[in-house]
Amino acid sequence: MEISxxxxxxxxxxxxxxxxxxxxxxxxxxGHIEEMDGKINAFLRITKDLALSEASxxxxxxxxxxxxxxxxxxxxxxxxxxMVEGEVTTAASKILESYRAxxxxxxxxxxxxxxxxxxxxxxxxxxxxxxxxxxxGFKTTKNPYDTDRVPGxxxxxSAAAVASGMALAALGSDTGGSIRQPAGFCGVAGLKxxxxxxxxxxxxxxxxxxxxxxxxxxxxxxxxxLFKEIAGRDEMDSTSISLPQGYGDEILNPKLEDIKKLKIGxxxxxxxxxxxxxxxxxxxxxxxxxxxxxxxxxxISLPHTKYALSAYYIIMPAEVSANLxxxxxxxxxxxxEGVKSERTALWDIYFNQKGRGFGxxxxxxxxxxxxxxxxGYYDAYYSKAQKVRHLIKxxxxxxxxxxxxxxxxxxxxL
Amino acid sequence: MGELNKKTLEYLAGLGKxxxxxxxxxxxxxxxxxxxxxxxxxxxxxxxNVESMAGGVTGINVFRDDxxxxxxxxxxxxxxxxxxxxxxxxxxxxxxxxxx
Numbered sequence: 001m002e003i004s005x006x007x008x009x010x011x012x013x014x015x016x017x018x019x020x021x022x023x024x025x026x027x028x029x030x031g032h033i034e035e036m037d038g039k040i041n042a043f044l045r046i047t048k049d050l051a052l053s054e055a056s057x058x059x060x061x062x063x064x065x066x067x068x069x070x071x072x073x074x075x076x077x078x079x080x081x082x083m084v085e086g087e088v089t090t091a092a093s094k095i096l097e098s099y100r101a102x103x104x105x106x107x108x109x110x111x112x113x114x115x116x117x118x119x120x121x122x123x124x125x126x127x128x129x130x131x132x133x134x135x136x137g138f139k140t141t142k143n144p145y146d147t148d149r150v151p152g153x154x155x156x157x158s159a160a161a162v163a164s165g166m167a168l169a170a171l172g173s174d175t176g177g178s179i180r181q182p183a184g185f186c187g188v189a190g191l192k193x194x195x196x197x198x199x200x201x202x203x204x205x206x207x208x209x210x211x212x213x214x215x216x217x218x219x220x221x222x223x224x225x226l227f228k229e230i231a232g233r234d235e236m237d238s239t240s241i242s243l244p245q246g247y248g249d250e251i252l253n254p255k256l257e258d259i260k261k262l263k264i265g266x267x268x269x270x271x272x273x274x275x276x277x278x279x280x281x282x283x284x285x286x287x288x289x290x291x292x293x294x295x296x297x298x299x300i301s302l303p304h305t306k307y308a309l310s311a312y313y314i315i316m317p318a319e320v321s322a323n324l325x326x327x328x329x330x331x332x333x334x335x336x337e338g339v340k341s342e343r344t345a346l347w348d349i350y351f352n353q354k355g356r357g358f359g360x361x362x363x364x365x366x367x368x369x370x371x372x373x374x375x376g377y378y379d380a381y382y383s384k385a386q387k388v389r390h391l392i393k394x395x396x397x398x399x400x401x402x403x404x405x406x407x408x409x410x411x412x413x414l
Numbered sequence: 415m416g417e418l419n420k421k422t423l424e425y426l427a428g429l430g431k432x433x434x435x436x437x438x439x440x441x442x443x444x445x446x447x448x449x450x451x452x453x454x455x456x457x458x459x460x461x462x463n464v465e466s467m468a469g470g471v472t473g474i475n476v477f478r479d480d481x482x483x484x485x486x487x488x489x490x491x492x493x494x495x496x497x498x499x500x501x502x503x504x505x506x507x508x509x510x511x512x513x514x
Contacts, residue, residue: 085494102494103487209469235483238476239469310453321430328431330509334500345510350431358432366430367423368446374426384456386466391459393467 003028004165008222011168012070015062022055022062022073026117029075033119033166039147041139042161044080046120047087051075054117061115071229072115077167079158080121081128082213083202084108091204092124092136095357099333105202106237107171107213107230114229119167122157126359127324128178128206130154135361143185152182155216159186162216169226170216175207176312179214189223190216196241198227199234207319208239210312224251260294265399269305302395307388314372314385321369324362329353418446 001020014020030048037043058073078084081091083101085108090096104112111118125135133141133156141156143149144164151160155172159182162170172179174192183190191214198213205211213230217223228251233242266287271280287297329335329349335357341348358366372381420439423446427434434442467473485491501508 100494100498102498103491235478304459307456307459310456313449314453325430329500331507332498332500344512346512347431349510351433354431355433355435360438363427363430363432364442364445366432367426367442368449370426370429371418371422371446371450374429381453383466384459384461386468387461387464388456388459390464390467391461 001025003032003168006168007219008070008074008169008217008225011074012068012072015058015073016068018062022058022117023052025073026051026055026075026119029119029166029168036144036164036166039142040144040160040164040166041141042122042144042151042157042164042166043077043120044090044092044123044136044138044157045088047084047118048120050084050087051117051119054112054115058115058117069114070225071111074116075119075168076111076116076226077119077122077158077161077170078108079124079128079155079170079172081124081173081204081206082108082121082171083204084118084121087121089121089204090137091127092138093126093327093357093359093362094137094335095327095329095353096204096333097137097335097357101202103202106199106234108202110230111171116229122155122161122167122170122172124157124178125154126362127204127320128154128173128175128211129320129361129365131177131181133157133160133182135359137359145187150185152185154178154182155190156182156185158216159183159188159190162186162188162218168218169222171213171226171230172216173203173206173211173213175210175212176316179216183216188216188218189220190214191223191227193227193231196239197231197243199230199232199237199240201234201236205319205323207316208323209319210316221252228252263296263298264290265298265300267300267302267305269302300399302392302399304388304392304395308392311385311388311392314381315389317365317369318373318382319369320362321366321373324358324366327353327357329357418443418450 001014003025011025015022030046033043033046055073058068062068080089082105083089083103085101085104087101089099089101123133123136123139123141125133126137129135131153132150133153134150135153141151141160143151144160150156155174155178158170158172161167163186172190174180179190179192192212193214195212200211200213203211203213215223215226217226228248231243234240291297329352335353337352343351371377420443423434423439423443496502496505499507
């Protein structure tokens with residue numbers, strides 16, 4: 001069995017038919033990582049002991065005649081901002097270089113329960129801030145299709161690992177495109193689920209009102225299988241929501257007849273100068289395909305789209321500056337001591353840790369966040385952005401939920 | 415709107431317990447200035463009578479009964495958390511003297 005031919009379901013079929021063992025496949029993946037990752041740098045660390053012991057456990061369960069779920073034995077990679085108990089978890093920041101996670105993130109306990117085999121932790125832009133995975137405190141990940149190019153980011157390590165066949169599927173996190181964009185760059189399927197659909201307990205926070213964990217797969221179906229496993233309400237994350245009953249079945253077995261009744265909205269504000277002709281062509285092709293399947297395509301308007309980037313670039317660093325304050329060298333790991341100054345010993349620790357531990361982009365965003373939140377500027381920036389955010393939300397409500405009181409803005413058919 | 419100068423920059427960095435590296439002030443001021451000038455476009459938007467939106471999607475309060483809840487593996491998690499403390503004594507977090 002060539003591991004490059006596998007999808008999650010093919011792996012599952014082969015495993016239960018005993019064409020191969022989980023242990024054997026896991027070893028093959030590690031062999032492939034050893035061969036490939038020197039060029040790609042998708043992984044920050046592999047978790048070989050954890051993976052092989054889990055794979056053996058799955059093989060024993062199968063031998064005992066137990067029913068195995070779809071994810072049992074599936075070799076998966078995790079972005080290194082998700083905590084795996086006892087394993088080093090850095091968010092690609094030097095400030096957490098030697099930090100070992102105290103507990104499993106909820107997504108990790110769910111994957112462990114499902115019997116998934118965690119191969120290792122993948123590279124990212126430091127604290128998930130960036131779009132190229134060049135901003136990591138440790139290494140630069142390359143695009144497996146052309147190592148002169150970037151894999152996108154910040155979940156570039158996870159995207160590259162799946163694209164190069166070094167993991168069958170992976171988890172990433174997405175705040176402002178960090179799953180969707182690297183998935184696009186690496187030619188794999190990537191999903192940012194609806195905010196609240198997946199618990200963030202145990203995810204190192206970047207911008208909490210936007211962060212969401214999601215899945216990467218070689219196929220849309222693989223990404224859906226993984227999403228179904230990690231989705232749902234979690235008592236440990238109050239922003240997580242219960243999924244509607246039967247929702248999971250719908251993900252994996254969509255009713256195509258119902259889908260044909262959908263109207264697809266094409267926001268005219270998304271087709272502006274600067275859209276590359278290749279991307280435009282791909283969207284046109286996708287629209288033609290949907291039309292040929294019987295779906296209706298309508299031009300819609302989301303008038304505040306233009307302001308989304310500015311609003312995002314105020315709200316995100318504001319939340320970053322608050323979330324990253326906790327990395328002070330006191331509560332978590334401490335990197336080597338720096339020079340003593342005329343400050344107190346406690347202040348020396350703070351300044352040395354943050355100065356040496358945070359990369360320049362991280363420091364820049366903390367400073368920007370402090371600015372938009374500071375007295376005198378709060379109303380003009382932070383508060384304004386929060387209001388614009390509300391208007392952007394209302395744009396969507398008026399298009400997608402006209403019964404809730406909004407004006408339907410559907411225009412002419414394309 | 416943003417009057418960013420070296421003094422404000424130092425103040426903002428200090429709030430985040432950051433020292434600005436020597437020789438990087440000018441570039442940082444320039445970059446931040448560029449970003450702030452982009453934000454000017456938000457002035458065009460009429461946000462009178464628009465409520466702030468602070469959270470993600472639902473914006474509902476989540477309550478639970480005021481009772482202690484058993485956390486799985488609590489003892490183990492606690493031990494791992496205290497193990498991660500850079501300096502500790504008898505399971506407590508050790509902090510250097512604040513007054514000297």
